[in-house]
Amino acid sequence: EPEVTQTPSHQVTQMGQEVILRCVPISNHLYFYWYRQILGQKVEFLVSFYNNEISEKSEIFDDQFSVERPDGSNFTLKIRSTKLEDSAMYFCASTWAASTDTQYFGPGTRLTVL
Amino acid sequence: EDKVVQSPLSLVVHEGDTVTLNCSYEVTNFRSLLWYKQEKKAPTFLFMLTSSGIEKKSGRLSSILDKKELFSILNITATQTGDSAIYLCAVVIYNQGGKLIFGQGTELSVKP
Numbered sequence: 001e002p003e004v005t006q007t008p009s010h011q012v013t014q015m016g017q018e019v020i021l022r023c024v025p026i027s028n029h030l031y032f033y034w035y036r037q038i039l040g041q042k043v044e045f046l047v048s049f050y051n052n053e054i055s056e057k058s059e060i061f062d063d064q065f066s067v068e069r070p071d072g073s074n075f076t077l078k079i080r081s082t083k084l085e086d087s088a089m090y091f092c093a094s095t096w097a098a099s100t101d102t103q104y105f106g107p108g109t110r111l112t113v114l
Numbered sequence: 115e116d117k118v119v120q121s122p123l124s125l126v127v128h129e130g131d132t133v134t135l136n137c138s139y140e141v142t143n144f145r146s147l148l149w150y151k152q153e154k155k156a157p158t159f160l161f162m163l164t165s166s167g168i169e170k171k172s173g174r175l176s177s178i179l180d181k182k183e184l185f186s187i188l189n190i191t192a193t194q195t196g197d198s199a200i201y202l203c204a205v206v207i208y209n210q211g212g213k214l215i216f217g218q219g220t221e222l223s224v225k226p
Contacts, residue, residue: 004156031212042218043157043202048211056211091156098212102148105156 002026004106006092012112016081021109023075023092032075033093033103034067036060043091049075050098082113116141120203120217128225131193135220137203138185145208147179147186152200152219160188160201193224 005024013019025032034046047057049067066078075094079086089110093103118139127133137147146164150157161170163179163186170177174193179186190197200221204214 033211033213035214035216043204043214043216045213045215048213050211056213058213089155093214095212102159102162103212103214104159105150107156 004092004094004104006090006106006109008109009107010110010112012114013082015084015113019079019082019111021077021079021090021092021111023077023106024073025075025092025094026104027073029094029096029104031055031095031098032067032069033095034077035091035093035105036088037091037108038085038088046077046090048098055098079111082111084113087111087113116205116207116215118203118205118215118217120201120220122220123218124221124223126223126225127193129194131224132189132191133193133222135188135190135201135203135222136185137187137217139203139205139215139217140184141205141207141215143208143210144181145206145212148204148206148214149177149186149188150202150204152202157202190222193222195224195226198222198224 007022032049037043048055064080089108091108092106095101095103121136149160161177166181174191177188200219203217
């Protein structure tokens with residue numbers, strides 16, 4: 001069964017460093033998402049992406065964050081200058097049709113900022 | 115502000131018990147409600163509910179949506195230790211890129 005994959009599974013970085021989290025969505029899906037979950041808290045929406053542009057973003061998704069689909073398969077989340085409070089589990093999700101179809105989640109990348 | 119609230123936050127039961135998990139929501143532009151099971155990492159899909167009053171069923175799990183009272187329930191009958199997980203409720207917002215608003219989750223622990 002097709003699945004969303006994410007790499008790395010765990011990333012440790014120093015405050016102020018740039019990180020890139022990678023996702024390979026399910027191949028025929030058109031809508032892509034990033035969510036994050038700080039330990040012990042709710043899963044929070046960050047950004048949705050369709051047709052090579054951001055369709056919606058949350059207040060969390062400020063200028064330090066960017067997303068890209070550099071080729072036909074990868075979907076990346078970049079954090080330019082990490083802060084301690086960026087430490088969280090980051091989930092990628094994809095779906096065939098936004099609003100009408102299920103979003104399928106990847107296994108997540110745990111980001112630890114020291 | 116869009117809000118999804120789950121109750122209880124945690125629950126401990128014994129194998130064979132039946133449990134009911136609750137999810138209420140207050141959102142603009144409701145499209146559908148999703149239930150996920152989160153064990154170690156990724157939320158895995160259980161149900162998508164769009165219409166009121168139509169029960170969705172998968173084995174020992176079932177779920178129903180009430181769009182008038184703005185809530186959904188997830189039932190698990192004859193619980194097993196493998197049902198131990200966090201159950202997440204999420205609402206799909208229409209016309210906002212399909213973003214999901216999640217509840218806090220209900221942590222279910224099933225004891226042998």
